[in-house]
Amino acid sequence: MKPIRKPFFGDPLFPFELGYKNVKKQINELPDHLHDQYELVYIHQGKGVFFIDNTWYEKKQGDLFIIPGNTIHHSLPHNEDPIVSSALFFAPTLLAMERIDDSYHSLLCFDFARKKRMYRIEQPAALVSVTETALGQIHQELADRKPGYHEAVKLITCQLLLQINRYIQSVSGHRPAGEPRVGPSWIKEVLHDIDEHPEREASLARLAERANVSAPHFSRVFKQLTTMNVTQYVNAKRVIRAKELLSRTDNNIHDISEQCGYETPTHFYRIFKAFTGMTPNKYRQNQSGMY
Structure with missing residues (x-):
């Protein structure tokens, strides 16, 4: 079976x-x-x-x-x-x-x-x-x-x-030699760049081309290490960035959506609520109530 x-x-x-x-x-x-x-x-x-x-x-x-x-x-x-x-x-x-x-x-x-x-x-x-x-x-x-x-x-x-x-x-008596096998160097570089700049455009085709591997191979390795596809991972990192901005700044929602890489506030609202279960405004209100 x-x-x-x-x-x-x-x-x-x-x-x-x-x-x-x-x-x-x-x-x-x-x-x-x-x-x-x-x-x-x-x-x-x-x-x-x-x-x-x-x-x-x-x-x-x-x-x-x-x-x-x-x-x-x-x-x-x-x-x-x-x-x-x-x-x-x-x-x-x-x-x-x-x-x-x-x-x-x-x-x-x-x-x-x-x-x-x-x-x-x-x-x-x-x-x-x-x-x-x-x-x-x-x-x-x-x-x-x-x-x-x-x-x-x-x-x-x-x-x-x-x-x-x-x-x-x-x-x-096992002593690891060299770099531990957590993933190939190209995937580590990609993950680091997404973590540092989640607002940047990050399509599967562009990332695979940059890593000099095929898109199917890139997708398979990426999912094994992150348990998400590229789009899900980028959106997760963008939402994490948005939560920080909502909590620590007075920037309006439109500006935050742009800072996190979304072309429209509507798209930002939809993704943010899908990940967190609440709107950006509601999240900000909840955070304000904690202080």
């Missing part, structure tokens, strides 16, 4: 989801499936098996599974001792921060898992404690939604991945 592609329906401006301490039963599990987002699965309790990339893994309390994007997998919990697990999903670009040390990147454990085809970590007690604490903190941040919670979630996740990466290195 051909694997199905799992969709995600979360916040397009923050492609990050956590299913926290969910009880898993065979009747509710997906068959073979894959998705663009990277996934961490932690087993709190219960028993079962995990099928990942043509390999069966036993699932038991304390295990951590590292599943890179577009890796075929499915789960079979034990019916009499069902799995209780937490699953964290995110777009890899969300954690692709600028860095000083080119020998380290938060996503190295995913690169290692894919390269070595080793997707399970039988964690020591110290790492179990770190993992459970981090997942609990992320769950609380997402539930409370206090100012800065997006940044808090990213920081906690990066700290968790740091501990996972260090543990993998300590037990495997």
Whole structure:
């Protein structure tokens, strides 16, 4: 049977989801499936098996599974001792921060898992404690939604991945050489330029030509790393810029729409509401009420 592609329906401006301490039963599990987002699965309790990339893994309390994007997998919990697990999903670009040390990147454990085809970590007690604490903190941040919670979630996740990466290195002797495989250099340059200047015109054809790759190849790599197509990603970055301008300036909506790359305020209104669920004016009013 051909694997199905799992969709995600979360916040397009923050492609990050956590299913926290969910009880898993065979009747509710997906068959073979894959998705663009990277996934961490932690087993709190219960028993079962995990099928990942043509390999069966036993699932038991304390295990951590590292599943890179577009890796075929499915789960079979034990019916009499069902799995209780937490699953964290995110777009890899969300954690692709600028860095000083080119020998380290938060996503190295995913690169290692894919390269070595080793997707399970039988964690020591110290790492179990770190993992459970981090997942609990992320769950609380997402539930409370206090100012800065997006940044808090990213920081906690990066700290968790740091501990996972260090543990993998300590037990495997794996020391990454050179640039980590988070994506080809041309896609990193494109993403950086869009982040810096979301107002610029950014069609798939123009970006692919600039990167000197075919449009289908560009589109496929772009979606694997961002979980969005080019238009969705550019609009997401423009809306993020618009939210900053609405919160921090007194510029009128027409000027903001132009600063964010939209030809008409009507188009800006439609895109902004599609991403945020409210109009720009309503968003500004809500932000003003916080101060």
